[in-house]
Amino acid sequence: MTASNYATERETTEGKVFTVTGGDWDEVVSGTDPINDERIVVNMGPQHPSTHGVLRLILELEGETVREARSVVGYLHTGIEKNLEYRNWVQGSTFVTRMDYLAPLFNETAYALAVEKLLGITDEVTERANTIRVLMMELNRISSHLVWLATTGMELGAISIMLYGFREREYILEIFEMITGLRMNHAYVRPGGVAQDVPDEAIVKIREFLTMMPKKLKEYEDLLSGQPIWTERTQNVAVLDVTACLALGVTGPVLRSAGLAWDLRKTMPYCGYETYEFDVPTHTDGDVWGRYLVRLAEIRESLKLVEQALDRLKPGPVMVADKKIAWPAQLAIGVDGMGNSLEHVAKIMGQSMESLIHHFKLVTEGFRVPPGQVYVGIESPRGELGVHAVSDGGTRPYRVHYREPSFVNLQALPAMAEGGLIADVIAGGASLDPVMGGCDR
Amino acid sequence: MSAPNDRNDNGGVPVPVTPAGASSGAPAEHPPSSPAGRGMFGIHGTGDVSGFGGLVRQRKPVEETPRPYGGYFDEVRDALEEAYPAFGDAIEKVVVDRGELTLHVRPERIAEVCQVMRDDLALRFELCSSVSGVDYLGADERRLHVVYQLTSMTYRRRVRLEAAVSAEHPHLPSVTAVYPTADWQERETYDMFGIVFDGHPNLTRILMPDDWEGHPQRKDYPLGGVPVEYKGAEIPPPDRRRSYQ
Numbered sequence: 299m300t301a302s303n304y305a306t307e308r309e310t311t312e313g314k315v316f317t318v319t320g321g322d323w324d325e326v327v328s329g330t331d332p333i334n335d336e337r338i339v340v341n342m343g344p345q346h347p348s349t350h351g352v353l354r355l356i357l358e359l360e361g362e363t364v365r366e367a368r369s370v371v372g373y374l375h376t377g378i379e380k381n382l383e384y385r386n387w388v389q390g391s392t393f394v395t396r397m398d399y400l401a402p403l404f405n406e407t408a409y410a411l412a413v414e415k416l417l418g419i420t421d422e423v424t425e426r427a428n429t430i431r432v433l434m435m436e437l438n439r440i441s442s443h444l445v446w447l448a449t450t451g452m453e454l455g456a457i458s459i460m461l462y463g464f465r466e467r468e469y470i471l472e473i474f475e476m477i478t479g480l481r482m483n484h485a486y487v488r489p490g491g492v493a494q495d496v497p498d499e500a501i502v503k504i505r506e507f508l509t510m511m512p513k514k515l516k517e518y519e520d521l522l523s524g525q526p527i528w529t530e531r532t533q534n535v536a537v538l539d540v541t542a543c544l545a546l547g548v549t550g551p552v553l554r555s556a557g558l559a560w561d562l563r564k565t566m567p568y569c570g571y572e573t574y575e576f577d578v579p580t581h582t583d584g585d586v587w588g589r590y591l592v593r594l595a596e597i598r599e600s601l602k603l604v605e606q607a608l609d610r611l612k613p614g615p616v617m618v619a620d621k622k623i624a625w626p627a628q629l630a631i632g633v634d635g636m637g638n639s640l641e642h643v644a645k646i647m648g649q650s651m652e653s654l655i656h657h658f659k660l661v662t663e664g665f666r667v668p669p670g671q672v673y674v675g676i677e678s679p680r681g682e683l684g685v686h687a688v689s690d691g692g693t694r695p696y697r698v699h700y701r702e703p704s705f706v707n708l709q710a711l712p713a714m715a716e717g718g719l720i721a722d723v724i725a726g727g728a729s730l731d732p733v734m735g736g737c738d739r
Numbered sequence: 740m741s742a743p744n745d746r747n748d749n750g751g752v753p754v755p756v757t758p759a760g761a762s763s764g765a766p767a768e769h770p771p772s773s774p775a776g777r778g779m780f781g782i783h784g785t786g787d788v789s790g791f792g793g794l795v796r797q798r799k800p801v802e803e804t805p806r807p808y809g810g811y812f813d814e815v816r817d818a819l820e821e822a823y824p825a826f827g828d829a830i831e832k833v834v835v836d837r838g839e840l841t842l843h844v845r846p847e848r849i850a851e852v853c854q855v856m857r858d859d860l861a862l863r864f865e866l867c868s869s870v871s872g873v874d875y876l877g878a879d880e881r882r883l884h885v886v887y888q889l890t891s892m893t894y895r896r897r898v899r900l901e902a903a904v905s906a907e908h909p910h911l912p913s914v915t916a917v918y919p920t921a922d923w924q925e926r927e928t929y930d931m932f933g934i935v936f937d938g939h940p941n942l943t944r945i946l947m948p949d950d951w952e953g954h955p956q957r958k959d960y961p962l963g964g965v966p967v968e969y970k971g972a973e974i975p976p977p978d979r980r981r982s983y984q
Contacts, residue, residue, distance in 0.1 A: 372946040380955055384962055384977040415837055544865050544892075547920025558892075565895050670836050673888045673899060675868060684869050686886060697956075701869035701888070701924075709923050738946055 336360055342723075344373045350449065350727065351734035353708070357720065364723060367715040369708055374738040382698045386664030387413055388625070390695055392485040397700060398736030399482055400445050403438040404678040405736075406487035407431050409698070411568060412674040412687040413489035416667045419618055426614040427491035428569045433607035434477070434486065435569075436600040437504070440511070441470040442679035442731075443593045443600075447518065450590075450728040454531045459521055466514050469507055476500040479637075490624055491617035501608065508605055515597060522590070532586040536714035536726025539584050546710045550681025550703055551596065552730060555581045555588035562677040574606050586729040596679075623665050626657050664693040680704055680731050704730075704737040801843075803832040811896050812840040818861035823852065839899060846902040846911035849885070850938075853917045856889055856898070864889035864898060867918035870925055872932035876958035880905045883934055887914070887921075904934060906957075913939035931956035 306317045343354035352373035358366040378397055382390050394409045395402040410431075414420045448463025471481040477500045478484040478493070486493050522528045538546075543553045553560055561578040563571040579595030581588035617624040626646075629637035646654040669691040675684040684701030707730045714726035807813050812835055819842075820826045829848035834841040844852050856864040869888040876882060881903035889898045902911055913936035914921045925936045926945040933954035936942055944951060953960055964976025974980075 372944075372948075375946040377955065380962060381977070384980075418837065545919045547867060547918070549866075560892055565892075566897075671841075671873075671886075671899075672837050672839060673869070673897065675888075675890075675897075682868060682890075684888060686869060686871055686888065688873055697873045699869070699871035699873075699886075701871075705923060705927075706920060709920060 337365065340720075344370075350732050353727070353732060353734055353737075355711070355723065355727070357715070357723065359720060362719050362721075364715050364718055364720055367712045367723065369711050371705070371708065371734070372738050374734045376739065378739045379698055379700065382695050384694065386693050387489055387667055387695060388664055390698065391488050392483075394698075394700070395483050395485050396735065397739050398678065398680070398683075398702065398704065398733045400442045400733050401438055401678050401680070401683075401736075402482055402484055403431075403434045403487060404676060404683055405700075406485065407435060407569070408674055408676045408678075408683050408685045408700075409687075410487045410489045411676065412672050412685040412698075413667065415672040415674060416670060416687060416689050417489070417623065417665075418668070419490065419620065419623070422618045422620065423491060424615050424618065425570075426495075426612065427616045427618075429607050429611050430492050430496055430616060431487055431569050432571065432574070433496075433504075433604055433611070434474075434492075436603040436607065437470050437473060439600045439679045440597050440604075441467045443597050444470075446593060446679075446728075446731045447590075450725075450731075451522070453724050453728050454528065456522065456525075456528060459518060462514070462518065462521075466511065469510075473500055473503050473507065476503060488617075488625075490620070491615070494628065495616050496611070501611070504604065504608060508601060508608075511601055512598070515594065519594065529587065531721075531725055532590060532729075533583070535586045535722045536718065536729055537583070537585045538710055538714055542710070542713055543584075546713065547706045548681065548710050548730075550677070550679070550707070550731075551589050551592045552707060552710070553681070554578065555592045556584035557582045562675055562682060566675065568674070568676055574603055576603050586725045589729045621656070622660075625660060626653065666691060666693055667695075675701070678703055680733070680736075681707060700736075700739055702736045702739060704732040704734070705739075708732050708737060801832070801834060804835040808833070808835040808840065810838070811894070815840060815862065815896065815898060816842075818859060819852075819855060822859040822862065823855045825851070839897070841899040841901055844900050844902045846885075846904050849887070849900065849902045850912040850914050850917060852900060853887070853889075853914045856900075857917055862891065863893040864891045864896075866890040866892055867914070867920050867924075868897075870914070870921050870928060872928045872934055872956065874932060874956065874958045875903075878903075882906050883909055883932055885911065885928060885934055906933070909934045910937055911935075912937050913942075915939055930954070933957065 307314055308317075309315075337358055337360050340357045340359055341354070342357060344352040354370040354373065356368045356370065357364050376396075378393050382393050385393065390409055390413075391406050394405040397405050411420070414423060444463045444467040448460045448467070451457070451459030451463065474484060475481050477496050478486040538548065538552065538556060540553070540556045540558045542548075543556050543558070549560065557580055559578045559580045562568075563576075564578055576599045579592050579599065581592050626642060629639050642657075646657050667689040669689050671686065671688040673684060673686045675682045677683075681703030682701065683703055686697075686699040686701070687695060688697040690696040710730065711723075711727055714730075715723045718726070808816070816833060819830075823829070825848065829845050829852055831843040831845060834843065842852070853867070856862050866889070867887060868890045869886075871886055873884045873886060874882065875884060882905055884901055884903045887900040889900065890896070891898075904911055909932075911934070913925055915925065915936075916938065922940070923945060925939055926942060928934050929936060929939075929942050930944040930947050931954055943949065947955065962976070962978040964978065966976060967974045
């Protein structure tokens with residue numbers, strides 16, 4: 299057998315050159331699978347502008363039709379749950395806030411609620427702290443939904459809405475920066491309350507936001523709702539009914555867009571949500587269009603909640619009274635850019651040895667949490683965000699598991715995509731609003 | 740577990756009576772996440788000269804809660820007992836703690852129990868909110884726990900199912916046939932704890948790379964990390980810093 303059976307060869311001045319071709323495999327395979335060359339496998343991601351972060355989709359296509367879709371996650375796994383086991387309970391806040399980076403305040407609040415339930419101090423959290431939590435969470439829900447609107451618009455070809463969505467979100471991030479010191483990754487909601495009180499100038503800014511936002515929402519609707527391209531790309535696309543949602547564990551706006559008014563703020567209230575007036579928007583189509591309408595309506599409901607929270611914000615402590623849990627000082631940004639309280643430093647260094655010891659023990663060792671386990675679920679912008687926390691009685695979490703709605707909801711992507719067009723994979727995936735930082739943790 | 744005042748071998752000071760708080764430790768299935776006395780300063784034993792050096796936390800087993808449990812917990816138990824003939828065999832114990840109901844289920848029965856929990860009209864736990872694992876290192880036969888959080892949307896109730904397997908034989912049936920949403924969550928539990936869910940359609944790693952060795956969330960799997968130098972001082976990685984008992 300000579301080499302020419304496999305590849306043609308020719309002599310050149312550089313030596314012998316072979317030209318390798320596919321040989322006769324086309325003919326061999328065509329006998330068993332006549333459409334073998336009509337099905338192609340497309341690897342979409344993990345670096346792809348339309349996959350919302352590092353999500354990888356493997357699509358088997360027949361022409362433009364998706365026959366099989368599989369999603370691959372884990373590219374952003376950072377071991378946050380494992381890391382929590384090596385830090386004390388308060389330090390956990392700084393870790394969990396980095397999971398779902400579009401909804402950091404939900405991660406923190408869920409964690410704080412779980413630790414408080416383990417400590418048995420749920421009822422001792424002050425009214426002001428709970429009101430601030432609701433206020434912050436609802437602002438965060440608006441900012442998260444705005445990013446959803448912005449990125450989904452961009453992915454479906456509506457670039458203007460991307461700019462508008464991020465512009466208004468920036469306004470909320472400025473409010474967050476005034477209150478917590480940071481635009482993202484706040485570590486603001488702590489076990490026992492919140493880290494800092496809300497400054498007065500932030501209240502003014504939130505009031506301004508409340509007057510501005512309804513007009514902006516109207517603008518978004520003028521841009522998108524009647525627009526034929528937007529309706530064509532979203533209506534009857536990536537349909538998921540209630541049965542499929544429940545089987546696949548999908549919660550949040552996707553479930554509500556299919557018609558089930560399941561919102562943990564109403565059905566299993568926490569942080570005093572049962573005392574607020576708001577509606578749970580639903581839709582019955584179960585398509586991308588329905589999810590768009592539900593999310594826009596949720597922004598309006600969140601505005602109502604923010605307004606009510608502002609109105610009932612009465613002066614008072616923002617941390618539990620128990621000095622064994624609450625950190626001793628109200629920190630402020632010092633000239634070095636670090637959190638300090640000069641008053642408190644003067645006291646512990648110059649006047650009270652007991653205060654110094656207490657501060658040192660609480661900050662380095664942390665508080666102990668009685669052994670046991672709890673599960674707390676809250677309604678994040680993406681669905682049920684659950685925290686399963688286990689304590690062994692020590693100063694560190696024994697195990698913390700996050701039931702991340704992004705992770706669970708992504709399982710529904712093949713059900714939405716298979717049988718549809720490849721362009722609708724993008725619309726369907728975007729309508730789930732996955733955040734890979736939360737999904738992979 | 741010996742009495743606290745017998746334990747002087749770790750360098751502690753003998754104490755005449757059991758100090759208050761010595762028996763307030765974690766249940767037997769909650770061993771300490773870090774052995775005491777290990778830390779930055781190389782001290783053996785507790786390094787404690789306060790007189791409490793001999794303090795050993797006693798670890799009580801997780802005990803069955805006596806009835807009535809209160810709330811909807813009695814109804815759930817009664818409904819399950821009525822709908823599921825093998826209740827006595829499958830349910831090891833019922834624990835009510837911090838307003839939450841936990842049913843400890845024999846691992847080989849978990850899929851059956853989930854089926855009844857979902858289908859029975861008086862139970863109706865339609866949504867499997869979460870599946871995850873916990874590693875109780877040192878609990879041998881009951882080392883690896885799988886924890887299922889079920890939610891009934893009809894009755895607005897939550898129940899936790901817990902099944903314990905050993906690290907040597909970490910097998911239990913998959914509940915994916917009952918709750919398809921458990922698919923990825925069981926994969927994550929397999930990935931992180933090495934628990935094998937028999938009957939799962941595609942039990943592969945999900946968060947870690949496919950060729951990864953070991954199961955990172957197990958307690959005997961190191962956290963890893965490198966020491967960091969800051970202004971001349973060397974800070975050890977988090978898992979080698981001083982830890983408190």
